[in-house]
Amino acid sequence: MYLGLDLGTSGLKGILIDDAQKVVAEASAPLSVKRPHDGWSEQMPTDWIGAAESVLGQLARHGLGALRGIGLSGQMHGATLLDAADDVLRPCILWNDTRAHAEARVLDEDPDFRAITGNIVFPGFTAPKLVWVARHEPAIFAQVARVLLPKDYLRLWLTGEHVAEMSDAAGTSWFDTGRRDWSDALLAKTGMTRAQMPRLVEGSEVSGILRPELAERFGIPKGVVVAGGGGDNAASGIGVGVVKAGQAFVSLGTSGVLFAANDGYQPDPATAVHTFCHALPGTWHQMGVILAATDALNWFARLAGSRASDLTADLGALIAPEKTLFLPYLGGERTPLNDAAIRGAFIGLEHTTDRSAATRAVLEGVSYAIRDCRDALAATGTKIESLLAVGGGSRSRYWCQAIATALGTPVSLPVAGDFGGAFGAARLALMAATGAGAEIATQPTISAVIEPVLALSDAFDEGHARYRRAAAAIRGLT
Incomplete structure (x- = not known):
């Protein structure tokens, strides 16, 4: 064992x-x-x-x-x-x-x-x-x-x-x-x-x-x-078998990460993308990192006096983003802003903004931040050919579909089970103890593939454009 x-x-x-x-x-x-x-x-x-x-x-x-x-x-x-x-x-x-x-x-x-x-x-x-x-x-x-x-x-x-x-x-x-x-x-x-x-x-x-x-x-x-x-x-990358160029995963944990494996070293610091060694010899990886993913949802849940899982349970099918917009910069931001001083905001609140609308805005805001990470990775020449979703936030189908639609990329969900850092660490223990190589870091069986909602692509594009304008305005105030 x-x-x-x-x-x-x-x-x-x-x-x-x-x-x-x-x-x-x-x-x-x-x-x-x-x-x-x-x-x-x-x-x-x-x-x-x-x-x-x-x-x-x-x-x-x-x-x-x-x-x-x-x-x-x-x-x-x-x-x-x-x-x-x-x-x-x-x-x-x-x-x-x-x-x-x-x-x-x-x-x-x-x-x-x-x-x-x-x-x-x-x-x-x-x-x-x-x-x-x-x-x-x-x-x-x-x-x-x-x-x-x-x-x-x-x-x-x-x-x-x-x-x-x-x-x-x-x-x-x-x-x-x-x-x-x-x-x-x-x-x-x-x-x-x-x-x-x-x-x-x-x-x-x-x-x-x-x-x-x-x-x-x-x-x-x-x-x-x-x-x-x-x-x-990196350990989560081993856990989900993201070890080769073109493979990627999005992690919706306390922070949010868009992680892509690379066969070589290809840094581009100006993008605020992290370029690190992978956990296997001779390999590297890149990450776009946001500081608040489920942390943002949990923050709003405390504000709303509810549990995060209850907030997301009754959202139903994905709908077009509404006027309410959320910027998830609760403690600064990394990719692509590199700004420790910027802070989050709700924008476009109106009389009809209820708890569900605010919840959707939080999920959309994090999805837009992940899209910013995708764009930053693309600027370095990194291509994403397959995308897995892991972390506690991936249990929300609504959130995964918002990400898929915002990125225009299908999101694959592994079968029930924990394939994160602890599982990757156990795989690395197996490698160290037995001399096994990267071939054991296979990808898990996929339980579902969440496709983008093409009918909402333009609405999410416009939502992301509003998000970018709002982020620029908030930076001017902090």
Whole structure:
């Protein structure tokens, strides 16, 4: 058996698969986010360990005596700062934290960062966070002996090893994405050194061995390997078999991602597209990323005093967008705006705007943001020949059809099951433990294909045009 652990923003999930890649057990534990100031987003790494202990304890009741490998997936970009004794110095600054926007802007003005990393220096990336810490918390910065990404702090607990893998490291702004190695030059520009960085492995390689005391505690055989794993989206790409050029998926989770696999390295930072290493050797991927997808729907559900699933359950068939428009920029935006200051808005509210109309506007607004990502990917030369939908938001047929219609592209839905980061991490564990290659990362059976509603294409085109005009106007006010 092989275990995948996915450290998300709102919880940690574990999936256990057998040699045939059938899911035999799963478990989860919740996590919460602290927002002590506007634009801040933090978690305590010790909470991740508590969640991992809970998940392993739940899975141990199913029996872990046949376990051969563990793979890791997780939220990217988080700055987990450790001292020389591996003690945590402060709460982890998360991926959706925008406090370092000024520091990111200064770094991004240095052309070496885009040239070497292949990406804009976004406020949520790791390097600008360390510059922020150096300026605002110098006593803490002086003690930093190691910087780990969130899932790699779990690896430290599991194995005692300081290790990262290529897909996650590529989102730090310290990484030479084409060469698949840390950039000493970029590290030096932020007051850091290679000695403070973890050792690098590929996602399908062995990164360490499970500590004996943990093996004994949870009934796991000694010598179980821990794979490099992948950042959450790269691992999800492995989980849904998006590993070759032309294959893509849209993820409707807390954030929204349009992820496309590439056979080569083809960066274009000006588009605000993320160009990262994939979790398999010699492969890369590109992503258009929006910061609020289901997060936007959940926000509106709280405002409306309802559950998100109830809001979407009674929408019926897809209809043409109405006057009400929603911009999902609740905490800034990445692709294609690269704007930490922009904020969301409802526009075109009128007496007839009821709860259902507002819900549709939220789903449409996120769909338009995904279309912006598609257009940005196309500008780099990336073509999408097939598109899968994953994540909690993909359970809404209305939302999937809105995306299909906004993009003019059919959206395929996998059969019931979780093919996300935890499943991809389990596949990477299988690769590391057995030496299997990319051929095991097949695409799941498709349960349904959601076609665009051609009769509504013009209406969605006009809705997207209004959305772009509204976004330009809102940027002028923030």
